[in-house]
Amino acid sequence: MPELPEVETVRRTLKKVIVNRFVRKARVLEKKIIHQESLPIKSVSKKRIVAIHRRAKLLILDLSGGYSLVIHLKMTGQLIYQSAFGGVAIGGHPIEGGAVGLPNKFTRVILELNKGDKLYFNDIRKFGYFRLLMTHKLPEMFNRLKLGPEPLDNKVTFRRFQKMLKKRPRSQIKNILLDQSVISGLGNIYADEVNYQAGIKPTRRAKSLKVSEQKKIFQAIPDILRLAIKKRGTTIQDYRDSFGQPGGMQKYLKVYQRTGQPCFRCGHVIIRKKIGSRSAHYCKHCQK
């Protein structure tokens, strides 16, 4: 499930191979992947990929001519790069099992690059999207999506975080962490991990948090996200980086999807509870 660290990993792996490349054309195999408000996708033809950015869970390919291609992977999207000479390569070394077998039945869009290289967008659920727009319209789009500040930009000050908590005193902390307008980029996995590291129950109401507890949560957010990026993201089922490789963060998860297993800290069983129709995982003993 691509959250901020997974999208960032895709960005980093993709950056090495597609920046300064030319797009020959986009081949759309599933029309609904192209966002309703997208400019005609054929406009990507003959454009150069100038840069690749990330904003929250969005990937943004800046193209020549003032265009930007915005890609959201949602739950099951993948962006896999394949070089023309077969497999996938980093520094000339093919990776075993890289982009083998592509396209497959889940391939929705193929970006054909020059020299015969390809970028495959695969998505089992078809929830992801491509949206082409003019680069100068990006800020407007971010606004409309109500994206809060980036948690790793040092722009989210503790003051600001406190303000957000004050604004919704009765909300459970987990719901606040998942709210993209508060801090953008956290999803279900890392919201649970943040609460565990902070030692806070996901059900705690914002106004019940002592300042010391607020600080623990505030610090855990970048801590967890940085670790996850370092481990190249979490692969539960579908997530792959753009070389087709799974992430390594799942080995370091303390609570997510560990229902019924012992807490690493105290040995009590990790429990699962629905919060806002999402499953939250936590240790009843360690998290107060």
Next chain:
DNA sequence: TATATTGTTACACC
């Protein structure tokens, strides 16, 4: 075949 899955949004309620 019913269920679980999650990011996002719509909506009902207090």
Next chain:
DNA sequence: TGGTGTAACAATAT
């Protein structure tokens, strides 16, 4: 009014 929680929705695998 606006904060809050819940459900619906997308589509598929199991």
